[in-house]
Amino acid sequence: MAEPVLSLRGLSKSFGALKATDDVSLDLRAGEIHALIGPNGAGKSTLIGQIAGTIRADAGEVWLAGREITGHSVAARARAGLARSFQVSSLAMEIPARVNVRLAAQGRAGGSYRLWGSAARDAALAAAADAALVRVGLSARADIPVAELSHGERRLAEMACALALAPRAFLLDEPMAGLGGEGTARLTDLLADLRHEAPILLVEHDMDAVFRLADRISVLVYGRVILTGTPDEIRASQAVREAYLGEEA
Amino acid sequence: MREALVNFALIALLPLVALGAQAAGETYVVTLAAKAAILALAGVGLNLALGVGGMVSLGHAAFFGIGGYAAGIAAHHVFAGTPVIGWPVTLEATDQMPLIWLAGVLAAGLAAAAIGAVSLRTQGVHFIMITLAFAQMVYYLGVSWKTYGGEDGLPIYLRNQFPGLDTGDGMQFFALAYACLLAGVALVWQVARSRFGQALAMARMNEARLAASGISPYPVRLVGFVLSGMVVALAGALFADLNGFAGPSMLSWHRSGEIMVLVILGGVGRLCGPLAGAMLFVALETLLGGLTDRWQLFLGLVLLGVVLFARGGLMGMLAGRARHG
Structure with a gap:
């Protein structure tokens, strides 16, 4: 075993x-x-x-x-x-799902004290976020603020965050x-x-x-x-x- | 897009005012423009903690004052011809601003690290109160520091120098303050878009999400708080040289409130909000202050109006809702 x-x-x-x-x-x-x-x-x-x-x-x-x-x-x-999801969806509501997911990818990749460059234009982070969003089927709705997503879509966004951590x-x-x-x-x-x-x-x-x-x-x-x-x-x-x-x- | 235009207009407006006043022989207005630039720089610095990181600090006067004292202490020793430290090593005083700024900014960074390390263990109202308490400790330290004037503070008889400039000239000093403001805006803009800035913003928006992403909120906030304090210290050093004075009034909690007021007036979290806020602040102070000693009553009314009716401050009115991400 x-x-x-x-x-x-x-x-x-x-x-x-x-x-x-x-x-x-x-x-x-x-x-x-x-x-x-x-x-x-x-x-x-x-x-x-x-x-x-x-x-x-x-x-x-x-x-x-x-x-x-x-x-x-x-x-x-x-x-x-260890990737977790919350009983009540816990996302930053005022920004798009993609940015929430990108931060999880950033947590995975490291470099969160990097003061130079642009996180939004980071190809590696974008690719990781994109893959997670595609996986949960939320790509089409990933660029509007989370606050405008349905309850179910927020669940999927949270799952995408969890996936972007590439967890064990x-x-x-x-x-x-x-x-x-x-x-x-x-x-x-x-x-x-x-x-x-x-x-x-x-x-x-x-x-x-x-x-x-x-x-x-x-x-x-x-x-x-x-x-x-x-x-x-x-x-x-x-x-x-x-x-x-x-x-x- | 619209916000970029408004930002550009605000950035262009200040030197236009200064140049126009210079041409018209109104040197006093040039001084006011320099004051607005310096207060805006302080606001830009505070905005990194307040607007990006969501840290409502009422203690930033400590960093403003530390910067101010750096300029005042240097000028004091240069004027008296004495070293800053005589023993065990001799540290000669300098009147060169870049070195003074370096010293002031580093000292404020250390103070911010110490204050932040304790304060950031708390949140909400407790955080506001504990930052206020720390700043008051620094204030009373200034009041009781007899070597440097105690409660009377330190006069700066001759402005500190900047290589290649005559800092005694109003227009050249304005240019210097304005260049520092631009550098501060550029720095905060860059920090906000970096990976660190994204983490700092998430610390404001949703701390649990930040931690769940594998990034510890506490050290992220602490670094943001320190950077913010350092920018504010540079503004303090310039402010002391502008007024020819560094004293406990720079450290008092009124000053913390004032910097916060102009950030709120301009629009919390908006890159050039503090510019708009500082210009309005200085204009109100000058125009209303000439009419009545109670001008702050009217400032309070304006602030009330902005908070109640213009969510997002002046930037909210000029450029619409904040765009995130």
């Missing part, structure tokens, strides 16, 4: 008496979509924060491609190859949230394809999408991973039904 790309080892985080994350260990393997599901209040956001670097874990480690990144800042994790792993926080049927279908196709570039840790409420896309699913309840398995195993599990799907035993 090859080494996992992203690996959480015994992550724990408490807020006062509340154990928001309780000894979570989880692997993201090359080529897979690993979905993380759980009812509201299960601690998904807290866990994502610890992976992305916005929340410091009390205990445990985060490893990416064989390097420990537990103490790294958000930016250092992105440089190490994607961390996607409810990418389907608020999308209509067509938007969800479009994004589902994209994600199904993206896993071959880098594996995806997908936190998602849309169960249809999760069961369609995921190679493996981990179920988080009260901060603990109660089960990790294939979609079929998750469907069949009585424990998951009780805890998550709310069915009486």
Whole structure:
């Protein structure tokens, strides 16, 4: 078994008496979509924060491609190859998607303290941004301010930003949230394809999408991973039904 | 396109005013034009932090004053014939502006690095207040520095010199200040379009996006803050030589407010906004100041009008909405 790309080892985080994350260990393997599901209040956001670097874990480690990144800042994790999307699209609204994506390409390429030259006329950055925008199918709408894009298009723009980082792993926080049927279908196709570039840790409420896309699913309840398995195993599990799907035993 | 035309017109207007006044024998107006150029340069510098980086600093008087003191201290020692530092090494004073500017700009850069390193750990109102507090510390340092005049400040009896120019001549001094303004505008324009400038602008627009792109916001802001302070220090050095005086008033928070007011008047984040703002500011000060000591009341009303009704300041009125990217 090859080494996992992203690996959480015994992550724990408490807020006062509340154990928001309780000894979570989880692997993201090359080529897979690993979905993380759980009812509201299960601690998904807290866990994502610890992976992305916005929340410091009390205990445990985060490893990416064989390097420990537990103490790294958000930016250092992105440089190490962890691309994230936000639950609520987080882009600079007053500038076009292309410029947002170009900055991600710049973060990847480095030279962000270069005071000479023009970023807008940098052929390498333009090519990287262009490729990412083509990949998500947003080229035609990439030059108007993000504020004028639809919700679904903003999602795609964020995906293009993530792609432009040429990441080792994607961390996607409810990418389907608020999308209509067509938007969800479009994004589902994209994600199904993206896993071959880098594996995806997908936190998602849309169960249809999760069961369609995921190679493996981990179920988080009260901060603990109660089960990790294939979609079929998750469907069949009585424990998951009780805890998550709310069915009486 | 339209903004480029307005920028060009603003840049051309100032020397035309100065030349016209010179031809008409109104040397006082030439001095005012130099003052406008210098204040505009300070605004252009502040605009890098405020307009590009979104750092609302009320502490830039510290950098303005440090530049001013560099000019004042040099002139003081040259006039007295004493070295700036006597021990352990002797540092002779110079009246050459390029060297004075270098010293002032570097000193302000160091101060900005120290102030920024602490202040940039905070945001919003806290950032405004902490930059203000640091600037007041520098102000009281100036007030208590008896060697250099304490609260009376330092008179500059003879303007510092620039190679090949007679800086005592009003028109030549204006030309020098104007050249510095052009250099400042060019510098900020270049920085804003560079990779660094793109990162700095993203720090203003969406910090989370910047970090998610693999670029740490804090050091980007810090470098922007330091560059901004350095440009403002050059303006301070020129201002001291223009007025023949460097003192604590250059360091006071009123000065920070004044520089910010002219940036807001002109249009935050607009390359030549501070030019428009500074020209309006000096014009109001001169015209209304001649009528009443309470001219700042009217400045306040103009500012209120611009903020309420002309979003984007004078540049917003002249050139339309800001174009981004």
